[in-house]
Amino acid sequence: MKNILVIAAHPDDEILGVGATVAKHVNNGDRCFALVLGEGITSRYENKNQVNNIEVEDLHKDANGVAKIIGYEDLYLENLPDNRFDSLNLLDIIKVIEAYLNKLKPDIIYTHHGGDLNIDHKKIYEAVLTATRPINKEQVKEIYCFETVSSTEWNFEYKNSFRPNYFVDVTETLNKKLKAMKYYKSEIRDFPHPRSLESLVASAKVWGSVIGVKYAEAFEVVRIIT
Ligand SMILES: [Zn+2]
Incomplete structure (x- = not known):
C-alpha cells in the first residue's frame, strides 16, 4: 500500500490530468490524497478582491463530492489567490506544501507540468520540486507531472512542451474520471x-493509442528513486 499525493492549483486539476490514474491507485489499495492550493474562483471576478464566499463554498462542496467519486481518502483545500500565485513568495507556497508532506508522507506525488500556460501551475511545479529535494531520509520516491487540458496544450512553446514518457492504462477507471x-x-x-x-x-484515446490500449493518462517523469 502506497501513499499517493496529488498537488494541484485549482479545484478540477486533481481530476483533469490524473483522476483515472488515482481511481486505479484506489482500486489497488493505495491511500490517495489531494492538496488543492488555490481557491480557484476569484480570477473570474471583475473585482478580484471581492470574494464571493458562497461561490467559493459551492466550488469546494463540489470538490469534496468529486473526491468521493474518485476515492480520494482526503481532499485538502487551501485558499491561495486564484491565478495570482506569482504575487506570492515562492517560499510561502513551499511551506504549505512541506506541512502536508510531513503530515502525509507520500511515496508518490503527481503534480502540474512546469511548462503549463497557467501561472499557478508553473509556481506549484517549482514549489513541489523545492519542497521534495531529496535531502532527507524520508524521500518522495516518485514524482510525475500530469497534463492539465486547457493549460498544458495552450502554452505553444516547444522548449517547455509536455513530452510524456510514463503512461497509465485507465481503460477500467476512465468512467470515474468522467463522472467526477x-x-x-x-x-x-x-x-x-x-x-x-x-x-x-x-x-x-490518443494517449491510449500511443501505448496500444483503449484509454490512458500520460505523465512526464520528474524522478524515480529505487
Ligand atoms: Zn488549474
Whole structure:
C-alpha cells in the first residue's frame, strides 16, 4: 500500500490530468490524497478582491463530492489567490506544501507540468520540486507531472512542451474520471472546449493509442528513486 499525493492549483486539476490514474491507485489499495492550493474562483471576478464566499463554498462542496467519486481518502483545500500565485513568495507556497508532506508522507506525488500556460501551475511545479529535494531520509520516491487540458496544450512553446514518457492504462477507471468531471458543474464545458467530456475521452484515446490500449493518462517523469 502506497501513499499517493496529488498537488494541484485549482479545484478540477486533481481530476483533469490524473483522476483515472488515482481511481486505479484506489482500486489497488493505495491511500490517495489531494492538496488543492488555490481557491480557484476569484480570477473570474471583475473585482478580484471581492470574494464571493458562497461561490467559493459551492466550488469546494463540489470538490469534496468529486473526491468521493474518485476515492480520494482526503481532499485538502487551501485558499491561495486564484491565478495570482506569482504575487506570492515562492517560499510561502513551499511551506504549505512541506506541512502536508510531513503530515502525509507520500511515496508518490503527481503534480502540474512546469511548462503549463497557467501561472499557478508553473509556481506549484517549482514549489513541489523545492519542497521534495531529496535531502532527507524520508524521500518522495516518485514524482510525475500530469497534463492539465486547457493549460498544458495552450502554452505553444516547444522548449517547455509536455513530452510524456510514463503512461497509465485507465481503460477500467476512465468512467470515474468522467463522472467526477460531470459533477464539477462550474468547471465542465461544452465540446469543443478541452474540458468537455468528449475532449477528455478523445485525449484518453490518443494517449491510449500511443501505448496500444483503449484509454490512458500520460505523465512526464520528474524522478524515480529505487
Ligand atoms: Zn488549474
